């Protein structure tokens with residue numbers, strides 16, 4: 102007998118369509134492709150949306166981190182605190198400046214950097230801290246700001262997952278001196294590749310604008326227009342980190358539907374949570390009452406004491422049922438580079454390892470159909486039931 106073909110549910114499908122295509126066409130027809138009027142409009146609208154003083158568009162989230170660290174004055178020999186549970190870009194940007202990423206364990210509930218563990222790792226060389234809002238849930242920002250104030254640390258938020266998220270009534274993007282967003286293809290707002298720095302520090306904004314385009318003076322882009330001059334001055338050895346106008350045009354369309362897309366993800370999250378709460382084998386995301394998440398990720402955790410299978414086998418069982426998952430993240434201290442360069446070892450960060458061993462991220466994106474959501478729910482329920490440890494009833498006689 103032939104087995105029926107299962108249509109696979111992808112982990113992510115970018116919510117882009119006709120509107121974005123038209124916006125790109127408009128830019129192409131305008132004849133101005135690289136950074137120009139659309140990029141500046143996108144920056145203005147983005148700053149308004151998150152409530153930031155300044156927004157500077159850049160080529161990637163990694164570039165946003167690099168430019169923020171540079172503007173904060175982080176340099177060779179400095180130490181920068183960041184969670185071990187993050188994407189390598191967070192730490193990699195620190196290494197660009199010759200500084201040292203100092204890894205920190207996570208809070209077992211939020212899965213974000215633990216402020217108490219961060220405090221223990223501060224040395225006279227610590228210059229900055231990068232809180233990462235994993236999956237969209239904001240970090241304990243008040244505690245982290247208090248720590249930063251006491252030790253004169255600069256705060257650079259990695260908000261690659263946190264558009265739009267809020268902490269104690271404030272949107273992420275207006276809370277710290279620097280906040281870095283990513284518009285990579287899987288993110289909650291995408292321009293294919295792209296990023297944004299928001300900052301409350303006007304001189305840092307000026308510096309980032311300078312450094313994103315080769316360190317040449319601010320309005321250098323105008324020199325290619327009819328009204329610009331061919332003459333320019335190189336003030337610093339900068340970087341080539343600008344966004345393009347056709348990416349910005351996509352960004353503007355996406356920004357206008359950012360709230361609606363969050364709403365759609367929240368509805369999916371609620372359906373997952375309602376369906377999975379009766380399953381004692383699973384730990385569901387817990388969002389603290391003083392903050393809201395973008396629902397970039399829906400991270401499920403398995404209880405090893407209740408299941409006969411590990412996370413990898415669980416993911417494979419979901420794959421067989423046509424559901425693609427991901428894992429966020431393999432802790433940096435388990436990666437060969439960070440072990441080789443900084444001497445980290447397995448066992449260094451117990452909370453992060455426990456989280457990693459048990460977690461998986463389910464598909465959650467605005468264009469998911471009802472049928473797709475139901476299939477994910479059914480696949481998780483079936484996999485849990487078939488993998489659960491059935492407890493022997495103590496009252497039952499061994500003969501039964």
Ligand SMILES: Cc1ncc(COP(=O)(O)O)c(C=O)c1O
Pocket residue numbers: 161162163164187188190191233259261262282283284285294295296
């Ligand atoms: C937590 C985190 N930080 C930074 C980045 C880097 O962003 P980009 O890919 O836009 O450089 C990512 C991208 O996946 C990320 O997940």
